Amino acid sequence: MHDAIIIGGGHNGLVAACYLAKAGKKVLILEKNDYIGGGTTSQRVFPDYDAYLSRYSYLVSLFPKEIFEELNLKVNLLRRDTASYTPYIQEGGHKGLIISNINEELSKQSVLDLGYGEREWEGYQTILQKQQTFASLIWDSFLLPLKSKEEWKAYFEENGQAELWKSFVEEPIGELIERYVKSDILRGVLMTDAKIGSYTHAYDVSLLQNKTFIYHIIGNKTGEWRVPQGGMGNLVAQLIEKAIELGVELKTNAEVKHIEREENLKVIYSNKGGEHEVIAKDILINVAPKVLEKLLGNIPLPSQPTEEGTAFKINLLLKRLPQLKDSNVKPEQAFAGTFHINQSYEQMESTFDMASSGKIPDPIACEIYCHTLTDPSILSEELQQQGYHTLTVFGLDLPYELFTKDNEAAKKEVVAKFLKGINEYLAEPLENCLATDKNGNLCLEAKSSVDLEKELGMPRGNIFHNGLSWFYAENADAVSKWGIETPYDHIYICGSGAARGGAVSGIPGRNAARVLLSV
Numbered sequence: 001m002h003d004a005i006i007i008g009g010g011h012n013g014l015v016a017a018c019y020l021a022k023a024g025k026k027v028l029i030l031e032k033n034d035y036i037g038g039g040t041t042s043q044r045v046f047p048d049y050d051a052y053l054s055r056y057s058y059l060v061s062l063f064p065k066e067i068f069e070e071l072n073l074k075v076n077l078l079r080r081d082t083a084s085y086t087p088y089i090q091e092g093g094h095k096g097l098i099i100s101n102i103n104e105e106l107s108k109q110s111v112l113d114l115g116y117g118e119r120e121w122e123g124y125q126t127i128l129q130k131q132q133t134f135a136s137l138i139w140d141s142f143l144l145p146l147k148s149k150e151e152w153k154a155y156f157e158e159n160g161q162a163e164l165w166k167s168f169v170e171e172p173i174g175e176l177i178e179r180y181v182k183s184d185i186l187r188g189v190l191m192t193d194a195k196i197g198s199y200t201h202a203y204d205v206s207l208l209q210n211k212t213f214i215y216h217i218i219g220n221k222t223g224e225w226r227v228p229q230g231g232m233g234n235l236v237a238q239l240i241e242k243a244i245e246l247g248v249e250l251k252t253n254a255e256v257k258h259i260e261r262e263e264n265l266k267v268i269y270s271n272k273g274g275e276h277e278v279i280a281k282d283i284l285i286n287v288a289p290k291v292l293e294k295l296l297g298n299i300p301l302p303s304q305p306t307e308e309g310t311a312f313k314i315n316l317l318l319k320r321l322p323q324l325k326d327s328n329v330k331p332e333q334a335f336a337g338t339f340h341i342n343q344s345y346e347q348m349e350s351t352f353d354m355a356s357s358g359k360i361p362d363p364i365a366c367e368i369y370c371h372t373l374t375d376p377s378i379l380s381e382e383l384q385q386q387g388y389h390t391l392t393v394f395g396l397d398l399p400y401e402l403f404t405k406d407n408e409a410a411k412k413e414v415v416a417k418f419l420k421g422i423n424e425y426l427a428e429p430l431e432n433c434l435a436t437d438k439n440g441n442l443c444l445e446a447k448s449s450v451d452l453e454k455e456l457g458m459p460r461g462n463i464f465h466n467g468l469s470w471f472y473a474e475n476a477d478a479v480s481k482w483g484i485e486t487p488y489d490h491i492y493i494c495g496s497g498a499a500r501g502g503a504v505s506g507i508p509g510r511n512a513a514r515v516l517l518s519v
Contacts (some may be wrong), residue, residue, distance in 0.1 A: 001026075001264065001279045001280065001281070002026050002027065002028045002278060002279070002280040002281070002284045002515065003020065003025035003026045003027065003032065003280065003282065004016075004017075004026075004027050004028075004280055004281065004283070004284055005009070005027075005028045005029075005265075005278060005280040005282075005283050005284070006018050006028070006029045006030070006283075006284045006286055006494065007030055007256050007267070007283065007284070007285055007286055007287055007295070008029075008030075008031060008032075008038060008285070008286030008287040008288050008314070008457075008495060009029050009030075009031030009033070009035075009036040009037065009198075009250065009252070009286070010037065010038025010039060010040060010495060011036060011037065011038065011040040011235065011236055011239060011509070012286050012494050012495045012496065012501070012506060012507075012508050012509035013029055013284065013286030013494060013495065013504075013509060014029070014037075014236065014239035014240065014243055014509070015037075015067060015071070015239065015494075015506040015509030015510055015513070016243075016284050016286070016494040016508075016509035016510070016513040017029055017243050017246075017248045017509075018071050018242050018243050018248070019070075019071075019509070019510060019513035019514070020513050020516065020517065021243065021246035021247050021248045022071075022143070022246055023513075025516050025517075026247075027243075027247075027248045027249065028249045028251065028255050028278060028280070029243075029248060029249070029250050029251065030251050030254040030255075030256055030267070030269050030278075031251065031252050031254060032253070032254065032255035032457070033252065033253075033455075034252050034253050035252060036236065036240055036250055036252060037232075037233065037236035037240075037512075038056075038286075038456060039056035039057050039452075039456050039458075039463070040056070040057050040232045040235060040236050040504055041054070041055055041056065041232055041233055041236060042054055042055070042230075042231035042232055042233025042234070042236075042378065043055045043199055044231070045315050045317075045443075045445050046317050046437060046443040046445075047437075048437045048438050049317055049383065049388075049435060049437075049443065050379070050380035050382070051317055051378060051379050051380070051388070051390060052231055052233060052373075052378045052390070053231070053315050053317075053378065053390050053392075054228075054231045054232040054233070054371065054378075055313075055315060055447075056232075056313065056447070056452070056463075057232055057463075057503070057504050058127045058369070058371065059226065059227065059228075059369070060077055060225070060226055060227075060228050060235070060504050061216070061219030061220065061222075061223060061224060061225040061464055061503070062215065062218075062219040062220075062456070062502075062503045062504065062505035062507065063077075063219075063235075063504055063505050063506050064220065064221075064505070064506070064507065064510075065141060065220060066143060066510075067506045067507075067510055071239075071242055072242070073235070073238045073239070074238065074243065075228055075229065075230075075234060075235050075238060076228075076229040077226035077227065077228060077229070078226055078228075078229055078374050078375055079101055079224070079226060079227075079374075080101060080225075080226070080227060080258050080336050080337050080373075080374050081100065081101055081102050081112065081333070081336050081337070081374075081517060082098065082099070082100055082188050082333055082334070082336040082337030083099040083100065083101045083107075083337045083338065084097075084098070084099045084189055084337045084338040084340060085098050085099075085329065085334040085335075085338075085339050085340070085341070085343070086098075086185055086188070086189055086339075086340040086343070087324065087325075087326055087334075087339075087340075087425040088185050088344075090115075092328075094324070094325035094326040094425065095113065095323070095326055095328070096110070096173060096328070096329050096334065097111065097113075097114065097185050097186065097189065098110045098329060098333070098334070099111070099189070099337070099360060100476050101224075101337075105404040108121050111124055111183075111186065111408050113252050114183040114185060114186060115167065115183075116182045116183050118335050118349055119182075119363060120181060120182060120183055120186065122375050123179075123180035123181045123182075123463055124180070124181055124190075125515065126180050126185060127176065127177070127180050127181065127190060130164055130167065130168075130176070131217040131218075131223055132221070132222075132223075133161065133164060134161075134168055134217070134218065135217060135219075135221045135222065135223055136212070136470050137155070137156065137161065137164075138152075138218060139218050139219075139220065139221045141471065142471065142490070142505075142507050143502050143507065143510065143511065145479055145480045145481060145482055146473035146478050146479060146480065146482065146483055146499060146500075147472055147473060147479065147480075148472060148476075148479045149470070149472045149473070149474075150480055151472075152165075152169075152471075152472045153165055153169075156319065166435060167317055168210060168213075168214060168458040169207075169210065169373070169470075170431070172202060172203045172204065172207065172209065172210065173191075173194050173202065173204075173207075173209050173210045173213050174191070174201075174202025174203045174209070174341065174381070177190050177191060177202070177345070178202075184344045184345050184346050185344050185345075186485070187344070187345035188340065188343045188344040188346075188347065188348060189340060189343070191343075191348060192338075192340065192343055192348075192367060193212070193213050193216035193217055194210070194212050194213035194216075194397070195209065195396050195397075196207040196212065196394065196396070196415060197212065197215060197309075197310065197462075197463045197464060197502075198211075198212040198464075198468065199306070199307065199308050199309075199310040199328075199352075199355075199397070199399050200212065200309065201349060201352045202345070202348075202349065208307070208468065209468065211467075211468040211469070211470060212468060214233070214326065214471065215468060215502055215503060225338075227371060227374040227375050228375075229375050229377060230375070230378065231371065231375075231378045250300055251271065251478060253272070254269045254270070254271045255269060255270050255271075256268070256269045257269060257270060257275070257295075257297060258295055258297070259283065259292075259295045259296055259491070261296070261488060261491075263436050264279045264280065264281060265279065265280050265281070265282070265283050265490060265491070266278070266279050266370070267279075267280065267283065276407065281490060282491070282492065282516050283490065283491045283492070284384075284488045284492050284493075284494040284512050284513075284516070285486075285491065285492065285494065285495060285497075286494050286495040286509075287457055287465075287495060287497075288457065288462070288465035288466060288495070288496075288497050289460050289465065289466055289486075289493060289497040290457060290459040290466070291457060291459065292486070292491070292493070296488070304339075305464055306466040307460070307466065308399045308400045308401060308449070308460050308461075308462065309399070309400050309449035309452060309453070309458065309460050309461030309462035309463060310355075310396065310398055310399045310400070310449065310461075311394065311395070311447075311449055311461065311463045312393075312394070312395030312396075312398040312414060312446070312447070312448055312449070313392070313393065313394060313395075313446070313447040314391075314393035314395070314415065314444060314445065314446050314447075315390070315391075315392060315393075315444070315445045315446050315447075316390065316391040316392075316393070316434060316443060316445075317388065317389075317390055317391075317434070317435040317443035318388060318389045318433045318434055318443075319386070319387065319388060319392060319433055319434070319435050319437060320387045320388075320433050321335055321370070321375075321387075321389055321427045321433065322427065322429075322430055322432075322433045323426065323427040323428060324425060324426060324427060325425055325426065325427050326425070332373055335368065335369070335370040335373060335389075335391070336370060336373040336374060337369070337380060338367045338368070338369055339367060339368040339369065339370075340367050341363075341364070341365070341366050341367065341368065341418075341421050341422050341425070341489060342363040342364060342365045342366070342421050343366070343367060343396070345363045345365070347365055348365050348396065348397065349363070351363075351365045351396065351397040352397050354397070355397040355399055355402065357396065358401070358402070358411060359402075360398070360402055360413050360417070360422075361397050361398070361417075362415060362417055363417060363420070363421045364395055364398070364417045364418050364421050365391070365395070365396040365397055366393050366394060366395040366396060366421070367394050367396075368391055368392065368393050368422070369391070369392050369394075369396075370389050370390065370391055370392075370469040371390050371392065372384075372389045372390050373386070373389065388435065388508065393418060395414065395418070396507070398414060398448070398449070399449065400448075400449035400450060400453070400460045400461045400462075402448075403448040403449060403450040404450060407448055407450045407451070409418040410448065411446045411448055414446065414448075415444065415446050419431065421456045437495055447479070448461065449461020449462070456496055463496075463502075464496050464497075464501065464502035464503070465495055465496040465497035465501065466497050466503075468502050469483065469499040469500060469501070471500060473499075474499075478499065481502055482498075482510075482511045482512070482514070482515050483498050483499025483501075483511065484498045484499070484501075484508055484512040484515060485515070486510050492512045492513060492515060493508065493512065494508050494509045494511075494512035494513070495500060495508055495509075496508065498511070498512070
């Protein structure tokens with residue numbers, strides 16, 4: 001009998017397994033795919049080339065320093081010189097808003113070039129300062145039991161931050177952005193943090209946009225998104241190595257079919273053509289809560305319904321970076337950060353409206369990032385010397401339902417619109433810069449929410465497993481708990497579907513292990 005069985009081999013499950021095994025527990029991880037890592041993985045997406053792309057998740061911000069230190073993980077998180085670049089057309093000329101991580105004067109001049117004066121820069125700085133203050137007040141709590149909303153509100157008031165609480169937690173985030181910034185372009189740059197991975201808009205009454213915004217600006221009290229050296233696969237490889245070193249058993253191609261709740265917990269899974277049973281004192285669920293319902297025989301969990309996923313990912317391998325029509329910026333500078341395409345504030349309101357009416361938006365709102373400008377190590381020496389690069393594209397307002405009728409046709413339409421959108425700002429078509437495989441096909445891979453559901457088991461393709469939670473207890477029963485509990489004894493959620501889960505963080509894994517070890 002095992003002390004704990006973890007269902008799902010993603011990074012959160014590995015984190016939980018390491019903590020449990022470190023405490024002397026006998027742990028088994030069951031993973032349905034033929035590899036460990038889930039959405040946190042590096043793969044040779046284009047087999048003809050020695051390039052290992054972060055196929056799904058790709059940047060790190062929310063992974064606490066404490067976990068790196070406690071598990072002795074040696075992953076370098078590299079700073080990008082450029083935070084973001086947003087091309088735009090002004091009076092017929094091509095320009096770009098560049099926000100630098102290393103040159104504040106460059107950022108300031110770029111904001112001033114938008115034409116709204118010093119007040120625009122001051123307003124932008126005010127929002128950044130508010131983000132920093134908010135992050136410093138709540139970040140440490142993610143590794144502690146949940147407090148009530150009332151307790152949090154009082155805490156903000158005691159710290160003289162009642163207005164901050166109101167802006168981030170009670171009012172739609174669109175009000176904060178519009179209050180301090182006037183430029184449609186700069187408003188859009190700020191608003192993307194409220195939309196990444198979530199199907200929402202600036203004035204959504206559900207405040208999903210606020211929750212999404214908060215997760216994107218609080219990581220390690222800075223909110224900076226960094227590049228994992230060696231790709232996401234390096235982070236997972238280190239977790240796997242640590243787990244094996246601590247005695248964790250890992251089983252791939254092991255699809256769990258059912259959980260039986262008897263005196264002990266029994267897990268039935270298929271592997272190598274047969275069905276197997278294992279018994280455990282505790283089970284940690286590293287899959288979406290909706291999947292747990294199915295494994296328990298469709299007993300509905302008292303959780304919010306799974307919100308529709310809206311992630312669209314394109315992975316590309318380039319022979320060289322394209323030149324831009326904006327002659328004031330080099331490709332190495334523009335693509336090093338987050339390259340925003342058709343993501344102005346008004347454009348994203350429009351893309352949301354189009355998607356809500358059942359149409360694939362035109363143009364596509366998306367953002368692009370080049371891993372290899374910051375970390376070329378994911379390419380072979382030969383590809384590096386030849387000038388190859390990878391690009392990652394993340395699309396917004398492309399919900400699951402748009403791909404359910406004909407996934408392949410819809411994906412082709414999105415890719416065509418993406419290429420049309422980016423080529424408007426390039427001095428040469430992106431297609432001319434793409435590598436081709438031995439059959440002459442472009443090295444371009446597209447993944448919709450439907451693909452994410454099929455390949456990673458994420459219901460409706462939601463990359464957060466379900467709707468993002470607030471950082472506080474959302475009901476009286478959750479106060480002083482950890483957000484990983486279920487109504488069933490000895491069954492815990494250790495994945496992104498836990499409270500304060502979502503993105504690559506390891507937080508639910510650490511919290512679940514902590515609860516299990518304290519029982």
